Amino acid sequence: MTFDGFPDEGLVFYEGLEADNSKTYWTQHRAVYESCVRGPLQALADELASEFGPAKLFRPYRDVRFSNDKTPYKTHQGAVVEPPGRGAGAWYVQVSADGLRVAGGCWRLESDQVARYRRAVVDDVQGRRLAGEVARLTAAGWEVGGDRLTRTPTGFAVDDGDRAALLRHRSLSVARQFEPAPWLHEREALNRVRTAWRDLVALNSWLADNVGATTKENRRR
Template identity: 30%
Template sequence: MITPPTFAFLRELKANNNRDWFNTHKPRYQTAHKEFKAFANTLQDEVSHHDEIENLKLFRIYRDVRFSKDKSPYKPHFSGGMVRATKWRRGGYYFHLSPGGSFAGGGFWGPNTDDLKRIRTEIAHHAEDMREVLQHPDIQTHFNGLEGDQLKTAPRGFPKDHPAIDLLRYKQFLLTHTFTDEEVMAAGFVQKLSGVFKAMRPFFDYMSEVLTTDENGVPIE
């Protein structure tokens, strides 16, 4: 479980985001991080019941401030991600725990040029398939529709008046679900979070099929 002392530490870190405070309270950080790491390992086990995971990555609490106007040295949250296994299972999971801002996310944060072109080509020819996926009961129940950065106009090579221009403008393809602090610190949260990830499967299955086949539906070796 994620316990109240862990969220108390993160809340106080946000209000005292400096090295002196952090060093003074480092034993609290180490205890909280150990708890988060155990939570993440349990989450990976839970997700492995319904998907194959290649690896689990926990992100460092230390911020890279070299190119940022915000010089706060620490992230006031714990976060991690999981990559789905093999080239046939595309997409990844992300979990972010912070007081007042916890959420689960999944999808395609930064598709490369070839993948983005393949996704857009598929949408241009068969937008109804993507729209059907987004209307799936699991997607409708757990998420607020497709999210991600978008172009302000049509992508190169696609007409501005294309019937699916609302989908073609996306540069990222993401699903997110938020949690209250009470949910995060309740018994059974790790199973609830795993269930949210499982609800992404219709979207992942569709995108995986698109990204592992050519425009004729032939698997890419």
């Protein structure tokens, strides 16, 4: 299947799901989800695979076991590329009624990965390399996210504010949101995602080089 954009019906589908997050609505509109959301996203991922690697499309169902929100379906469809052997540093894309979201980095780190991340941040060479890359991405319009402490962790110190802020991170990601626009329904959406993901290569490379894989893989969900 060739990617030709996300049909407007897919965004309308999610508008309806936000208003009526029920099995009845889902069942009645399942064909729209398959043809206008999941199908195009899979086609987009397939076209990007030769450069970034194969993507995993997430299930549309929410895990409500430990949530007060018992609505059964996600109001977006996401896909992630986690290149094997890197351990940290991934690419993400998501479509919803709000448009297209692209992101990268790491969203959850185990304790051994956090320890390596902190040691790299306080290292003058690697820490300044990360701070410079985050500053570049911020200036380019990316929003920095991730789980953060309110204070610098005990036993770590750096001599500049940018790295001090990075030290408080327990995970590090960046994201950009594109509101619905005509290009989203065209092949141009592929170019937008490819360009955005290329902009994250240096950040993901830093994470792969300095954080790597956890030794506690069996604890990941």
